[in-house]
Amino acid sequence: MDVHRTRRRPILGAQRALGDCQHPGQHLCAQSAARRWGRRTRQGSPVPPGAGLVLSGSGQWVVVLQTAIGIQLVFAALMKAGGGASLSPFLEAMAIPPVLVRISRVAVPLCEGALGTCLIAGTGWWAALGAAGLSLGFTAILVNATRMGVSESCRCFGALDSGVPTSVSAVRAAVLLAGSLVLLALSTGGPGATSPITDATALPAALTGVLLGVACIACFALLGRTIQFERFRSTLRGSR
Incomplete structure (x- = not known):
């Protein structure tokens, strides 16, 4: 009974x-x-917290943004670490003390890689806060470099950024900052972060984020190369 x-x-x-x-x-x-x-x-067969549920609209945007921003940060870290490009020439052109230059050369890629990985994994709002702080620092430095007339490329994305004007890098950093702030607002005031690793319904949004992140990297790289080529062509015309 x-x-x-x-x-x-x-x-x-x-x-x-x-x-x-x-x-x-x-x-x-x-x-x-x-x-x-x-x-x-139910006993003996626990159900995962997100099983059978569908992400809301804001939840999908959280996954899209955290993946897009995370992809860019991880890519930037890898390009700095493995591409042979360094932040040192740019920082030295801004008259940064040598001690801070050496620290930044190691610390910046580590922070980018760690925060990017945490964002992709959907660890929480604090990763969005870290990305917003890092992007704010990048934007402030690059805007200051533009005002100072620094011509040395920041090489934020390693060799891909070689020769890219500082103004283009400043705009890209501002876009990354805006995305990070939106993500932070959604993560703290909405459904919170999630990941396709723990929730299969987040996979389509994560794939969209990957495409968005790659598109941002490609668009700004192409824009920088175009401006660089136009300047080079103008120089050739002036020398004739």
């Missing part, structure tokens, strides 16, 4: 949850309530 009653409880609980929704249009609410009831009463 005890076994019979135990087996019927999830069914009765689901029926009660369905009965709480008086209007037929509330079937989604009823299904969610029934699912929660079954999760509490």
Whole structure:
């Protein structure tokens, strides 16, 4: 008799949850309530927290932004570490003390790689806060370099940025800052961060974020190369 009653409880609980929704249009609410009831009463087969649920609109934007920003930060770190390009010439052109130049050469790629990985993994709002702080620092330095007339490229994306005007890098950093602030606002005031690693419904949004991040890298690299080529062509015309 005890076994019979135990087996019927999830069914009765689901029926009660369905009965709480008086209007037929509330079937989604009823299904969610029934699912929660079954999760509490089911034994021996725990259900993952996000199983069967669909991300909301703001939740999808969180995944898109955190993946797009994370991809750019990880790519920048890899290009600095493995591409042979260094921030040192740019920082030296800005008259930064040698000690800070040496520290930045190591610390910046490490911070970019760590924050980018945490964003892609959907670890939480603090990763968005770190990305916003890092982007703010990049934007401030690059805007100051533009005002100073520094012609040395920052090489933020390694060899891909070689010769790219500082003004283009400043605009890119500002776009990254804006995206990080939007992500921070959504992460703290909305559904919070998530990841396709723990929630399969986030996979389409994550793939969209990858495409968006790659597109941003490619667009700004192409813009920088175009401006560089136009300046070179103008120099050739002037020398004739």
